[in-house]
Amino acid sequence: MSRTAFGRALTPDRLLLAATLAALAGGAATWVLGAPEPAGSIWAAGTALVLLALLVAIARDLWHGRTGVDLLAAFSMAGALLLGEHLAGIIIALMYAGGTALEAFAERRAGAELAALLGRAPREAHRERDGVLEDVDVGQVAVGDRLLVKTGETVPVDGIVLENPAILDESALTGESLPVERGTGERVRSGALNAGQPFSIRATATAEASTYAGIVRLVEAAREQKAPFVRLADRYSLLFLPATLLIAGLAWLATGDPTRALAVLVVATPCPLILAAPVAMVAGISAAARRGVLVKGGGALETLAGAEILVLDKTGTLTTGIPHVAAIEARDGIDEDGLLRLAAALDQVSTHPLAEALLAAARTRGLALPMPEAVCETPGAGIEGRVEGREVRLGRIGFVLGGTARDPWIGALAQRAARDGATTVLVAVDGRPMGAILLADEIRRETPRALRALHRAGIRRTVLLSGDRLDAAEAVATALGIDAVLAERTPEDKVDAVRAERQTGITAMIGDGINDAPALAAADIGIAMGARGAAAASEAADAVLLVDRLDRLAEAILLARRTRRIALESVLAGMALSGLGMVAAAFGFLPPVAGALVQEAIDVAVILNALRALAPADGRSREALPLPELRRLHEGHATLGPILDRLRTLADRLDLGDGAALRAELLAVDRLLQEEVLPHERADEADLHPRIARLLGGQDPMASISRTHREIAYLARRLHRLVATLPPTGPSHEELIELRRILYGLEAILRLHFAQEDEIYDSVAGDVPPAARPKARTVAEVS
Known part of the structure; x- marks a missing residue:
């Protein structure tokens, strides 16, 4: 084992647990050999060691103004030592040390994705200067330096690919599982893993200003913050502690036996209360990170769970921000x-x-x-x-x-x-x-589906908040069914708008630009589109979408609500079970040793329940459309897109130019429809749609799509028959009117049909890497 790995293995919680186990085993062996007094001394020593560590932790909490039910564990161990119940004392100590170690394990397990980000931080770069390759500390890289990224290495800083295509594993940054390709001149982000051949980049940022450093800062903030929900557990403890002491005192007074009081304290040792909420919150943060959503702390996760109003920026959030x-x-x-x-x-x-x-x-x-x-x-x-x-x-x-x-x-x-x-x-x-x-600008392909998912997740009101022109903002809002539009707003106006929405419910704000940062900070929870957004927005936000997909926000809200529910269930279940145990102990049904064993079982149960938050918000698995077929479908629509543009352009210009040229263009368009569009639709109807219907379930879920197929075929047939009868001189005035009507109708229904198909394909495709996703749509196409 390396020295680093050895250091990780000997964490304080593990050392304390090992010492307690050694004391329990040593005392048991001595007792079996017929020496009960030395056995009691060994158990007492182990108990005293854990009690000392616990008292130090309690003192540290009191110094920071925190109180909790750790005091009950201290009372239990101290009482066992005073009453000579050494076996009960060492079991209580083992329970506490084991619970502490289990909490640490749960946090390490739940935070595996966050720890992996920190552990993968680039530390060294290969810099090329004057034809010589030198290894330098990543902090020495300057903007403009030429760097070599070898196979299997992490990109050290943000840069631009100079030569050789870069095959990158960006899963640590975006949650996408499949490699992506970046060609010459394309940007790469620090933290991506080179999964292909070596390539060179030109540094565009220092290590401190690069993508990975910003993510690491967000991760550290996420791990350091304490959630309000954890403080809620502390508030429960303020009720639980006096109730426990009261029951223990009454049991002692009623029976005159201090062992009864000790048994009550043992059963009440509050590991479920102090472990369940933080374990669930950290598990939820980890599950969100796996889906490409970095939540900065349990408090942000809890606030996200209660969000009712969503304020959205337009450019870069609802749209791609790329012309x-x-x-x-x-x-x-x-x-x-x-x-x-x-x-x-x-x-x-x-x-x-x-x-x-x-x-x-x-x-x-x-x-x-x-x-x-x-x-x-x-x-x-x-x-x-x-x-x-x-x-x-x-x-x-x-x-x-x-x-x-x-x-x-x-x-x-x-x-x-x-x-x-x-x-x-x-x-x-x-x-x-x-x-x-x-x-x-393009509306993101997933935006309509994402907004529907957000409403299903509990968002009751959506507001478009933009600095853009009113007509442009209203066009996007109308296309997407957004409830309210606030356009032409300055950063100060955006802050005022967010504060006004907060008066009616818990408000989330999502944006990506520097001008969104003040509004993100003003919201109950700010969410940044961090994949391509401004660093200022990410720093001001409480959560960051590391993957450039709006639909992940709905997943994060569902996951946050599930995490909050699991945490509350764990706290209440632990308190209820401990309460039943205290009553049983007060009536003499549970002696201290048996009570300690019962409490240990309660600890394990509630912590395992809290770890359920590691699972996705929707744990159901279902068959998905194979990725190669999805690519083929989207590529087919991309290929047919120019034909739709040609239909619209031809309809606009029917009354321009000479008749012979117009007839030739109509014949060319008709040939494209007959040879490319209609065969594509027939293939979908015969081969693909029956499979999708089985995935979707229900009775004939593709009926509306089949109906549009028939309408497309009907209009294409009318156009074909009309074009086939045109004289060499071109169409008459009456024929021009009919042609324009058919062409506009075909273009409109084909665009709507392709959009409907893409929505359905995406819904049965699972996670799709960016290279396989269809081209985004304009406002007109969505409308």
């Missing part, structure tokens, strides 16, 4: 893919945050991007350059158009963007405006 391409408006002479390809190719060298959204959309559509030439970027305005010999300019309308007169469609586009809360990126090719790309 994505919501629509592409291409004019005559270029299609959507062509416009996006030119814009994304130019944005490959841009440093603007919106550039990544265009690149992601191009990668989703499988577009090959050529390298641009002669690129010039104007910060805050736009970028221009040559792509395959064509002059491309994109950015703000004023930058792209310059002094050129604006076409009417640009005004209509700006109005649409304002209604949808989107950002417009205008694209010009060879000096002519050729289209625009609309970018918008």
Whole structure:
């Protein structure tokens, strides 16, 4: 055994238990050999040792202003020594030492996930300088240093991957069990474990400012705080202690036998009361940590259990806070893919945050991007350059158009963007405006399901509190069914709003930004989206969602309520059982030795009951949809997404352009529907939906989905028949009206249908790693 492991093994609680066991065994052996007096002395010595340790602990508690029922254990051992009940005394001592050791074990077991975080803290880094690799203390790493992370090592500081894809195990940070891949240029967080080949990073933060150091600080705070519920147990003890002394005194007075009083004190030794609540709370904190929710203490866990009102930030909490391409408006002479390809190719060298959204959309559509030439970027305005010999300019309308007169469609586009809360990126090719790309924030995929789960967990009122524009906030709130909207609020206004909600019930606030920190601190319990949120929010909050999933909050509330119930059950059951034992002892049915054994059994029972809080809030297990199939479904919807965009764009532009070109576009869209969309739906109906129906249970749970399949097939058939009869010159006026109606109807029902399917798929998928989850939705898609 190593010296460190040996030190861990010889903890004070274990040493005390070992000494007590040795005294009990030594005295028993001596007694068996026919020497009862030395046996009593050995037992008395063991009792005195435990009594001394207990008196030191009581004195320390009194010094800190705490009183409890440990005094009963001290009275019991002292009484046993005075009355010569040495065997009873050593059993009481063993009971107390064993209970203390069991509490310590329970805390170590319950806090295993938190301890693992602390134990995995990086201490060393491999720094590359002038072609030489040197091992340095992690505290010496500076921003900008190039570091090598070897296989099996922990990422020492936050950084950006320089070369070689990084395969990381982020379970210690997020609770996700499967490895994730980070490519060149992507950020990695300290504390993740390298599960693949060695890779290099450029440090973006020092060790003290990195993700892992912040989590460790939160963990230490979680372990140091004492819960109000534990103080509630102390308040119970203030009633239990005088009641015990009264029963013991009456038994002595009524019988004149001090042994009766000793027996009462022995049975009343209050291990259940002083152990059950803290063990349950620590177990609950540990169970929450396993699910990616770091609760800073038992007090926060108890407050979370009573939450009735939930105040939510919008950006970064209900939405991802990351823009994505919501629509592409291409004019005559270029299609959507062509416009996006030119814009994304130019944005490959841009440093603007919106550039990544265009690149992601191009990668989703499988577009090959050529390298641009002669690129010039104007910060805050736009970028221009040559792509395959064509002059491309994109950015703000004023930058792209310059002094050129604006076409009417640009005004209509700006109005649409304002209604949808989107950002417009205008694209010009060879000096002519050729289209625009609309970018918008996304509602998190799990948000609608998470809000329903929160209401089921006991949240009776939800409030959207945002600094964003009223129309943007109301659009999100309407799409998600949120009860109230408070928009355009400053940080000070947010604090006032949270305080007002607290007047009507226990209020939880969840947010991720620096501007949310004051409101988080003002709430009864503040919850930070810590996976990508600001450090200030995490520091101000009482709990942190380490995994970037809002649905984990509902799990945490259910777990907190279960933990509080288990703690209260354990305290009350322990007191009730001890009370029955005291009455039996007072009437002479339990002598001191037997009473000590009964109390030991009560201790074990209530502590084991408290450890039930380690289990998940919902312990039921059920079959889940296999991960490969879930990926296939989500990838299928992602592939079909551009077809839906094309349907809407075509419906918008039916009365523009010549009839022959319009007929060709209608034929192309009809072919996509017949060859891609309808086969996908038929495959789902035949192969997948029967399996999901078995997982969901009930009678025909997929009936509504099957009904939308039929409606999709009906509209697609009408479009096919109408397009097949179009003359070469294109549709007539009457046919245009019918085509627009069908196209809008198909686009709307397909978006709703895909959203419904994704909701159902997620509900039977269990925990899904980020790489397998579907793309998040815009407000329009959710609506």
